[in-house]
Amino acid sequence: MTPYELLVEPLGYGFVVRALAAAVVAAAVCAVLSCWLVLIGWSLMGDAVSHAVLPGVVLAHVLGAPFALGAVVFGFLGVALIGVVRDGGRVKEDAAIGIVFTTLFALGLVLISVTPSQTDLNHVVFGNLLGVARADLAQIAALGALVLVALLLKRRDFTLYAFDPVHAHAIGLNPRLLGAALLGLLALTCVVALQVVGVVLVVAMLVIPGATAHLLTDRFGRMLVIAPAVSVGAAVLGLYLSYHLNTASGGMVVLVQGGLFLLAHLFAPRHGLLGRRIAANRRTAA
Template structure:
């Protein structure tokens, strides 16, 4: 449980920080693509006796490269290129899983096996997570300007293309980190839900960078313990907890929540009638 808790917290922190930029830039689908495209890399890494992270990162970069190539050299738009690449690579991964003899349940790659994480896996997750968190915090101002106004970023001497490549690289690494916790299928939730939740609660990006990791870590801890005592899927319970928190924020957030906006309009209408 201690190893699982450490892995869950590190994964939650790294994924939640990156999710803030993904939500602002509008790269939710790209997160989905990269998280699924790493599957064949993980299986091939197992076949050749390499760390899972090595194969996953390689195929993450391959997926990003293929998407960019199809987009830039054909009439295919980016969303279609993403769909083509990630479904094809994910299907390749499923085929490799089905034909690879293994004493390890490779199905855990798909759905996660947090309670089966070894101390060695925790060290790997900690190293990759530390890289992602350190780079995001070090380059946060440049990445934030790129998210809000890439034209202005270019005007002051920054390279939007390089910053885009940096974001995609961090996305590939973060997908590997989240893979250990919730698996390939659900890792996209950890890359999107925390940022989306924070986005409904504040208009300040600096505050988002606090709210999203806090919400994500709380969800990871609650989901882990509930899955242990209820004997349910750990990754699924973590993501379900995130979804429940998002639903509450979506409905009851003071300014951006569905009910909160209605109450705000009703108060304004009442004040207008009273002043009249």
């Protein structure tokens, strides 16, 4: 099979084209948001929210409400519960996050097991990229566009909040409101990525692109370009590999992202393990 056939053959199937479109949108949205999550140090919070939205998504399905509504409600509920557990005793924040998100995730699994439905809700947990329907793609595109527009319009405020919330408060911004807005966008982003990789692997798409870009540049503006480029490239390559190797599509997308992060971690010019040594050897030789 020629390289041209390798590229073109999958596009002859409508479900692959829809999967490719959904993967690209989800990868871009998750990557842009991941830049702020990495800078603020919210990687574990991203894991918590992505798991906490599961019962909200299931309940929204039962009630016939939009998935996004249930996700946002339970996303904020999870964050509120973390604050209550953390502030109410001797439990530290990391332990509070672990307790809350695992409990809510377990609640979601229980609700899935007892919910009578003609729809297999297990795709919410593990993803079903090749099963994306036109209605799913429309929802992914609409929510993805909403999140991207909000992030780009408020990027300066979010960036200042990430770097220096005290200064943000001093110039009249409300750090608490900005944090709440980011959490809301995080919940919506989880809904965007659910169909692609499922709840279990959403956190990978929310952390790996930003972490990879952070290794490759020290400028935040460049991170906002590098992270989506890396993430979208990994989504496309991962989907093609899953098609030709007959493997799980969502898992392959995340696996490629992890491979790209490993390359950056090793060979990034300034922050890579081997990149620093190579640069130091060149300076010594000069």
